Amino acid sequence: MDIDSLIQLDRELLLFFNGSQSLYLDGLVKTLTTAATWIPLYLALFYIVVKNNDSMPKILLVVGSALLCVLLAGTIDDEIVKPTVARWRPTHDGVIGSLVDTYNGYRGGSYGFFSAHASNTFSLAIFFSLLVRSRLLTVFLVAWSLTNCWTRMYLGVHFPGDIMVGLLWGGIVGTAVYMLYRRMYRRLSTGMSYVSSHYTSTGYQLADADVVATVLILTFIYALLKACLALYA
Numbered sequence: 001m002d003i004d005s006l007i008q009l010d011r012e013l014l015l016f017f018n019g020s021q022s023l024y025l026d027g028l029v030k031t032l033t034t035a036a037t038w039i040p041l042y043l044a045l046f047y048i049v050v051k052n053n054d055s056m057p058k059i060l061l062v063v064g065s066a067l068l069c070v071l072l073a074g075t076i077d078d079e080i081v082k083p084t085v086a087r088w089r090p091t092h093d094g095v096i097g098s099l100v101d102t103y104n105g106y107r108g109g110s111y112g113f114f115s116a117h118a119s120n121t122f123s124l125a126i127f128f129s130l131l132v133r134s135r136l137l138t139v140f141l142v143a144w145s146l147t148n149c150w151t152r153m154y155l156g157v158h159f160p161g162d163i164m165v166g167l168l169w170g171g172i173v174g175t176a177v178y179m180l181y182r183r184m185y186r187r188l189s190t191g192m193s194y195v196s197s198h199y200t201s202t203g204y205q206l207a208d209a210d211v212v213a214t215v216l217i218l219t220f221i222y223a224l225l226k227a228c229l230a231l232y233a
Helices: 003-017 023-032 035-051 056-085 116-132 135-154 160-185 206-230
Strands: none
Touching (some): 035 056, 135 160
């Protein structure tokens, strides 16, 4: 398959995922793609970091690593990759731009390759999954990232190819930052090992990982209810 065929397939897939005739889904996606919606998640992640690290240097190391994920995954994309590659977003695409269903006229910036939403969220999902080592937390964080990816296609501001490359870059960044974190952590760690059924292999309490999962569930419920109430506002 040549590059032109791949681009055409990307356009067709975008139109499949893009928009709907449902005002409810429009409202739901608008809430899910808004950064402020996920503030409780970030606070929950900060909570388990503070609760499961016994010194300020360890806490700051995790926080700094998370910020580095965002810097490498999103900032490099927005400031370097997008203007360099200069691939139009679906809403600005000369072939299918007029066919893309938009929400309240939202079209995003000019260029969309690759998706910073995908790379940012997946880098954080991978980093915290490796950090905590809770299967439940991993499932919920990956689901959170993929939900953000879906909303970007629904709104017509990213092609599936933008999403896939964003996920790939986010995975690389999250893994690389975690490896760097581990090297730095060894200088601060006492070398304790955890074999209790109440802790993960990296020393995080399983009950605290459940807190993050609970916050994500409540956030999704909030988004569902908000979209429902918006229909009757």
